Amino acid sequence: MIVCTGSIALDTTRTPFAVYERQLGGAASFFSYGASFFSKTHLVGCVGDDFPVEHWRFLEKKGVAMDGVQKGGKTFFVDWNYGFDLQARTTNKLELNCMQDFKPVVPKAWRGHDFVYLGTLPPKQQLSVLEQMEDPKFSMLDTIEFYIQNDRRNLDRVVSAVDSVLLNDVEARMLADTPNLVKAAKYVLDLGPKLVLIKKGEHGALLFSKDFILPSPAFPLEEVVDPTGAGDSFAAGFLGHLTQCKTWDVSSYKKAMAFGHVMGSLAVEDFGLKRLASVSRKDIDERFGLYQRMVSF
Amino acid sequence: MIVCTGSIALDTTRTPFAVYERQLGGAASFFSYGASFFSKTHLVGCVGDDFPVEHWRFLEKKGVAMDGVQKGGKTFFVDWNYGFDLQARTTNKLELNCMQDFKPVVPKAWRGHDFVYLGTLPPKQQLSVLEQMEDPKFSMLDTIEFYIQNDRRNLDRVVSAVDSVLLNDVEARMLADTPNLVKAAKYVLDLGPKLVLIKKGEHGALLFSKDFILPSPAFPLEEVVDPTGAGDSFAAGFLGHLTQCKTWDVSSYKKAMAFGHVMGSLAVEDFGLKRLASVSRKDIDERFGLYQRMVSF
Numbered sequence: 001m002i003v004c005t006g007s008i009a010l011d012t013t014r015t016p017f018a019v020y021e022r023q024l025g026g027a028a029s030f031f032s033y034g035a036s037f038f039s040k041t042h043l044v045g046c047v048g049d050d051f052p053v054e055h056w057r058f059l060e061k062k063g064v065a066m067d068g069v070q071k072g073g074k075t076f077f078v079d080w081n082y083g084f085d086l087q088a089r090t091t092n093k094l095e096l097n098c099m100q101d102f103k104p105v106v107p108k109a110w111r112g113h114d115f116v117y118l119g120t121l122p123p124k125q126q127l128s129v130l131e132q133m134e135d136p137k138f139s140m141l142d143t144i145e146f147y148i149q150n151d152r153r154n155l156d157r158v159v160s161a162v163d164s165v166l167l168n169d170v171e172a173r174m175l176a177d178t179p180n181l182v183k184a185a186k187y188v189l190d191l192g193p194k195l196v197l198i199k200k201g202e203h204g205a206l207l208f209s210k211d212f213i214l215p216s217p218a219f220p221l222e223e224v225v226d227p228t229g230a231g232d233s234f235a236a237g238f239l240g241h242l243t244q245c246k247t248w249d250v251s252s253y254k255k256a257m258a259f260g261h262v263m264g265s266l267a268v269e270d271f272g273l274k275r276l277a278s279v280s281r282k283d284i285d286e287r288f289g290l291y292q293r294m295v296s297f
Numbered sequence: 298m299i300v301c302t303g304s305i306a307l308d309t310t311r312t313p314f315a316v317y318e319r320q321l322g323g324a325a326s327f328f329s330y331g332a333s334f335f336s337k338t339h340l341v342g343c344v345g346d347d348f349p350v351e352h353w354r355f356l357e358k359k360g361v362a363m364d365g366v367q368k369g370g371k372t373f374f375v376d377w378n379y380g381f382d383l384q385a386r387t388t389n390k391l392e393l394n395c396m397q398d399f400k401p402v403v404p405k406a407w408r409g410h411d412f413v414y415l416g417t418l419p420p421k422q423q424l425s426v427l428e429q430m431e432d433p434k435f436s437m438l439d440t441i442e443f444y445i446q447n448d449r450r451n452l453d454r455v456v457s458a459v460d461s462v463l464l465n466d467v468e469a470r471m472l473a474d475t476p477n478l479v480k481a482a483k484y485v486l487d488l489g490p491k492l493v494l495i496k497k498g499e500h501g502a503l504l505f506s507k508d509f510i511l512p513s514p515a516f517p518l519e520e521v522v523d524p525t526g527a528g529d530s531f532a533a534g535f536l537g538h539l540t541q542c543k544t545w546d547v548s549s550y551k552k553a554m555a556f557g558h559v560m561g562s563l564a565v566e567d568f569g570l571k572r573l574a575s576v577s578r579k580d581i582d583e584r585f586g587l588y589q590r591m592v593s594f
Contacts, residue, residue, distance in 0.1 A: 085476050179382050181499075182519040202478075203500035204514050214591055215514035217501055222479040254594035294511055296593040297551035 002243060003110050004031050005044040005129045006119020006142070006232070007099060008069065010051075011272060012079040013228055015086060020226065020271040024055040026076060027119030027142065030232035032064045033273055034263050035117070037281050038240025042110045044068035044129055046098040048075035058277070067107045073098040086224050087201065106132040115243055118162065119232055120144050123154035130161055140164045140239055141193075142231065148174050156191065164195035166235055172198045181206060182213065195253075197238065199231055199264075207257055212250055216257045219265035219291050226271045230264045233276065237263030237284075255288075258295075262287045299540060300407050301328050302341040302426045303416020303439070303529070304396060305366065307348075308569060309376040310525055312383060317523065317568040321352040323373060324416030324439065327529035329361045330570055331560050332414070334578050335537025339407045341365035341426055343395040345372035355574070364404045370395040383521050384498065403429040412540055415459065416529055417441050420451035427458055437461045437536055438490075439528065445471050453488065461492035463532055469495045478503060479510065492550075494535065496528055496561075504554055509547055513554045516562035516588050523568045527561045530573065534560030534581075552585075555592075559584045 011025030028045045035041045042065040047056070049072065060066055074097035081090045104125055111132055116139040118126040123143070130139060139162040147155050148171060159165055165188055173179055176187035185196045185208035196208045202224075204217040237259035245252040262284055269275040308322030325342045332338040339362040344353070346369065357363055371394035378387045401422055408429055413436040415423040420440070427436060436459040444452050445468060456462055462485055470476055473484035482493045482505035493505045499521075501514040534556035542549040559581055566572040 180519060180521075182517055186519075200500060203497060204512070206514075206517060212591075213517050215501070215517050216592070217503075217512035217514050220479055220503060220510050220512050222477060222483075224477075251594060258594065292594065294509075295513070297548060297555065297589065 001113040002035050002039050002041045002115040002117060002239065003044060003068075003106060003113050003129070003133065003136075004028055004035065004041060004117035004119060005068075005104055005126065006031060006117070006121055007076050008043075008045045008047050008051075009076045009078055011228060012077075013226055013271060014079075014081045014092075015226060016082070016084050017225075018271070022077075023272045024058060025078070025228060025272055027121075027232045029055075029059065029273065030229035030267065030276075031117055031119050031236045032059060033062055033276055034233045034236025034267070035240045036062045036064055037263075037284055038236070038259075039115070039243040040065065042068060042107075042113065044104050044106055046070040046072070046076075046102045048073045048098050051075045058273075065110070068105065068110065070098070070102070070105070082227065086227055104129045104132075114138065115239060116140070117235060117239055118142065118158070119235075120147075123147055123151050123158045127154065127158045127161065130158065138163050138239070138242060140166055140235060142166045142235060143171065145171055145174060159188065160192035162193055164197060165193045166197045166199065166231065168199045168201070168231065172196075182208075185213075199234060201227070201230070205234070205257060205260065207253055214250070214254055214257060216254070216261065217295060219261045219287065221265055221268065224268045227268050228272065229267045233267035234260040234264035237261070258288055258291050259284070262291060298407075298410040299332050299336050299338045299412040299414060299536065300341060300365075300403060300410050300426070300430065300433075301325055301332065301338060301414035301416060302365075302401055302423065303328060303414070303418055304373050305340075305342040305344050305348075306373045306375055308525060309374075310523055310568060311376075311378045311389075312523060313379070313381050314522075315568070319374075320569045321355060322375070322525060322569055324418075324529045326356065327526035327564065327570065327573075328414055328416050328533050329356060330359055330573055331530045331533025331564070332537045333359045333361055334560075334581055335533070335556075336412070336540040337362065339365060339404075339410065341401050341403055343367040343369070343373075343399045345370045345395050348372045355570075362407075365402065365407065367395070367399070367402070379524065383524055386524075401426045401429075411435065412536060413437070414532060414536055415439065415455070416532075417444075420444055420448050420455045424451065424455045424458065427455065435460050435536070435539060437463055437532060439463045439532060440468065442468055442471060456485065457489035459490055461494060462490045463494045463496065463528065465496045465498070465528065469493075479505075482510075496531060498524070498527070502531070502554060502557065504550055511547070511551055511554060513551070513558065514592060516558045516584065518562055518566065521565045524565050525569065526564045530564035531557040531561035534558070555585055555588050556581070559588060
C-alpha cells in the first residue's frame with residue numbers, strides 16, 4: 001500500500017513535432033498511475049475546480065484512491081517547451097494556483113500504510129505528509145533544482161527524514177556541489193537516507209547505499225516522444241516493485257531499478273500518460289524480461 | 298593474435314590538478330598495451346628519432362611485437378588541456394610529424410593474424426593496414442570527429458570494409474546526422490559493419506547489431522585522473538576478450554563489453570598508461586567479477 005504526494009497538473013507540452021494542451025500531468029499523476037500496476041496507491045494532492053472530470057476518472061478507474069485530493073481554486077498549470085534533443089526544457093508559464101498554499105492532509109485510514117512517495121512539492125509540504133504517516137517502512141523523496149537553490153534548509157530536513165532520495169544527475173551535483181556523482185551520492189547518504197538513486201535519463205541510473213553502487217543502463221529507445229514524467233514513472237516502477245518483495249537486498253534493488261527503467265521508457269513513448277494508459281502489467285513484465293536479457297551476463 | 302595500428306604519441310596532458318609532459322600516449326600505445334593482457338599484440342606505427350628508449354622498452358617488455366614500428370623524423374606530439382569536468386578537452390598543440398606521411402607496412406609474418414584493430418589514423422592509412430591483412434576474422438575501427446568532417450569519402454570506405462566500428466556518442470551522431478543513438482547505430486550498420494559500439498564515457502556503452510542492442514553501464518569511479526586513452530583501452534578489453542572466446546554470441550559480446558569497461562575504468566585512474574602498467578591480469582579479472590555482480594540480476 002503506497003501513499004504518494006506531489007503535483008497534479010494540467011500540462012501544455014510543446015515539442016518541435018507536436019503540442020499537447022492542458023493534459024493530465026504532474027509528479028503525483030505519473031507516479032500514482034504507474035505505481036498502480038504494482039500496488040494500491042493513495043493520492044494526496046490538490047486540483048482546482050477547473051480540473052477536467054475525465055482526468056479524475058482516469059486515475060480513479062486505474063484504482064488510485066483519491067480521498068486525499070483537495071478541490072478548490074485553479075489547478076497547477078505548466079506550459080513548457082522541449083528542444084530538438086527532447087531533453088532540455090524551458091518553462092513558458094508556471095501557475096502554482098491551488099499548490100501555492102496547499103496544506104496536504106493524509107486521510108486517517110491511510111496513515112498506517114508502509115510506502116510513501118514524496119513527489120516534487122515544496123519541501124515543507126513533503127515533510128508534512130511524511131510526518132502524518134505513522135511508521136512507514138520505506139519513503140522516497142524527489143525534488144527539483146528550484147528547491148535545492150531556494151529552500152535548502154527545509155529540503156535538508158526532509159532529505160534527512162526519508163529512506164531514499166531520487167535525484168537527476170544535475171540535481172545531485174548541485175546538492176553536493178561536486179561534479180562526481182559517486183562523491184555526490186556519498187554526500188547525500190551522509191545526510192541520512194539509506195539509498196540514493198541518481199537518474200541520468202537516456203544514460204541510465206545509479207543506486208547508492210553505504211555498502212554498494214549499482215549502475216544500470218536505460219532501456220534503449222529509438223523514438224522518444226515526450227520525456228515528461230519519466231522520473232516519476234521510474235520511481236513508480238522502483239517503489240512499486242519493492243512493495244512486492246518480501247525482503248530487500250541487492251537482488252531486489254536491481255530488479256526494482258529494472259522496473260524503474262521499464263516504466264520510464266514506456267512513459268516517454270507518447271505524450272503525457274497516453275502510453276502508460278495503453279499498457280498492461282503483462283506488457284511491463286515483457287519489457288522487464290527483455291531488459292534483463294539485454295543487461296545480465 | 299592481434300595486429301593493431303594507430304598513433305604512437307608523446308602526450309602532454311594538462312588537467313586543473315596536474316601536468317604530465319611528453320609521456321607515452323596515442324591510440325596504438327593504449328590499445329597494444331591493454332590488449333597484451335589478453336593476446337599477443339603486434340604494433341604497426343611510427344615514432345621519431347626523439348622517441349625515448351624507455352617508452353619503446355615499456356611496450357616491448359609487455360610483449361608487444363614492435364617490428365611494424367617505423368623510425369625516423371619526429372614523434373607525433375599532442376599537448377592538450379582538460380577542464381574541471383575532466384571531459385571536455387582542448388588541443389593546445391598538435392604536431393603530426395612522422396605520422397604526416399606515414400605509410401604503414403604490416404610485416405609479412407603478421408598478415409595471417411585473425412584480429413585487427415585500426416586505431417585512429419587517417420582513414421587511408423587504416424585501409425592500407427586492413428588491405429595488407431590476408432583474411433582477418435575480426436576487424437575493429439576507431440576514428441575521430443576530424444575525419445568524419447574532413448575525409449568522409451575515405452572514412453566511408455574503411456567503415457564499409459571492417460567488421461565493427463567504435464564511436465563515441467558525439468561521433469556517432471555526427472556520422473549519422475541524427476541525435477538518436479539507436480538511429481545512428483542503424484545508419485552505420487547499413488554501411489556494412491556487423492557491430493557498432495557506441496561509447497558514452499562515464500555513461501557506459503551500447504553495442505548494436507542488426508539482431509540486438511546491448512546497453513551496459515560504465516564501471517563507476519569516484520576518482521578520474523586522466524580520461525586520455527579510455528576509448529582505446531575499452532577496445533583492448535573488448536577485442537582482447539573476443540580473442541579468447543571459442544564462439545561469439547550475445548553472451549561473449551556482453552563479457553567483451555564488460556572487459557572493455559574494466560580496461561577503460563582502469564586506464565583513467567592515473568595519467569597516461571601509469572595505471573595499466575601497475576595492474577595484473579588478476580586485478581582485471583577481479584574488477585570484471587565486481588562489475589558482473591553490480592550489473593547482472
